[in-house]
Amino acid sequence: MALIHGGDIEGYVREYGKEPVDFSANCNPLGLPESAKTAAAASLSIADRYPDPLSRRLTEALGKNLSVPPESIFLSAGAAEVIFRLTAALKPKKALLLAPAFAEYELALSASGCELKFHTLSSDNGFLLTEKYLEELSDDIDILFLCNPNNPTDCLIDPSLLLKILSACRKYKIYMVLDECFNGFLDEPDSNSLIKQLPDNPKLVILGAFTKIYGMAGLRLGYCLSYDRNLIKALREAGQPWSVSSVAEAAGIAAMSDTEYLERSLKLIREQRVRLAEGLRSCGMEVFEPAANFIFFRSPIPELGELCRENGFLLRDCSNYRGLSKGYYRIAVRTHDENERLLDAISDIVKRKSGSVK
Numbered sequence: 001m002a003l004i005h006g007g008d009i010e011g012y013v014r015e016y017g018k019e020p021v022d023f024s025a026n027c028n029p030l031g032l033p034e035s036a037k038t039a040a041a042a043s044l045s046i047a048d049r050y051p052d053p054l055s056r057r058l059t060e061a062l063g064k065n066l067s068v069p070p071e072s073i074f075l076s077a078g079a080a081e082v083i084f085r086l087t088a089a090l091k092p093k094k095a096l097l098l099a100p101a102f103a104e105y106e107l108a109l110s111a112s113g114c115e116l117k118f119h120t121l122s123s124d125n126g127f128l129l130t131e132k133y134l135e136e137l138s139d140d141i142d143i144l145f146l147c148n149p150n151n152p153t154d155c156l157i158d159p160s161l162l163l164k165i166l167s168a169c170r171k172y173k174i175y176m177v178l179d180e181c182f183n184g185f186l187d188e189p190d191s192n193s194l195i196k197q198l199p200d201n202p203k204l205v206i207l208g209a210f211t212k213i214y215g216m217a218g219l220r221l222g223y224c225l226s227y228d229r230n231l232i233k234a235l236r237e238a239g240q241p242w243s244v245s246s247v248a249e250a251a252g253i254a255a256m257s258d259t260e261y262l263e264r265s266l267k268l269i270r271e272q273r274v275r276l277a278e279g280l281r282s283c284g285m286e287v288f289e290p291a292a293n294f295i296f297f298r299s300p301i302p303e304l305g306e307l308c309r310e311n312g313f314l315l316r317d318c319s320n321y322r323g324l325s326k327g328y329y330r331i332a333v334r335t336h337d338e339n340e341r342l343l344d345a346i347s348d349i350v351k352r353k354s355g356s357v358k
Helices: 009-016 034-046 056-066 079-090 103-111 131-136 159-172 195-200 229-237 246-256 259-282 304-310 336-357
Strands: 073-076 094-099 115-120 143-147 175-179 204-209 222-225 286-288 294-298 328-332
Touching: 034 246, 056 073, 056 246, 073 079, 073 229, 079 103, 079 143, 079 175, 079 204, 079 222, 079 229, 094 103, 103 115, 115 131, 131 159, 143 159, 159 175, 195 204, 259 286, 259 294, 259 336, 304 336
Parallel strands: 094 115, 094 143, 143 175, 175 204
Antiparallel strands: 073 222, 204 222, 286 294, 294 328
């Protein structure tokens, strides 16, 4: 079975008999906070009970953390679950998506029978979203999905353009779903968020997750924010009632209060992001300016991913993204040692390929 996402460590282990260094999934390189591990372990003493179907303790803690009323929060088993519940609850007839963009938007919309329209980003301007996008908005669009920064290109949407899109969505009564799962890694997260616009825009839905920033991919914990109480109710009714486990809830509450872990993480990522980008450029890669915790680049060696895999490193081959071709890759920013080992491996591959050409 062909998998469309990164992070398939088990598949690698079954093929090679050892674990790889996984650059294909954009999670915090420090892993789960120790405080979250402790809380998760302690929660096992009550794992014989059903979890709170409303995840009230975590909802209240997250609301306080984001300055959002708890009743405007829906928690789920990862942001991906919210995406599927949204399409099931709203049943949109026509949607507007970017190409390239996170595959789950298209999968969920297609599963609901929605007609899809694509706005293709161009490598000519570094895959930036421009005001030309506004021309795509009309009253026949029911819903749109945007990711800021975009996955896989790591491009930020200009804040003024975001507000113009929001205004157009209000005019045409379009649900605007803004995926902010990577917002916490940005240098200026507040300036690139629309959370403050939620009270005046009931058709604005913001996605978030503990997956990336707190390294909790295996626990599955995400959420959405909306001031439309009917939508929050519809989301709860669009799936089974216990999507967030008591273990994930306990870990999430502990992780949010661990400010020291977050500070260490951001310091590491910001330093290593610069080094990793420079190292890739020195190897002849075309690197697009990174904003979050991953780097998007184009390799002159189309099979770079396969060659790195043979050397024990997983890269995210982006050729299965709509709008991209072979040679585009995305890698997570990891620890100094891991990043240097990957750069050494890529440098060796480039040298070998250059030698074979001669």
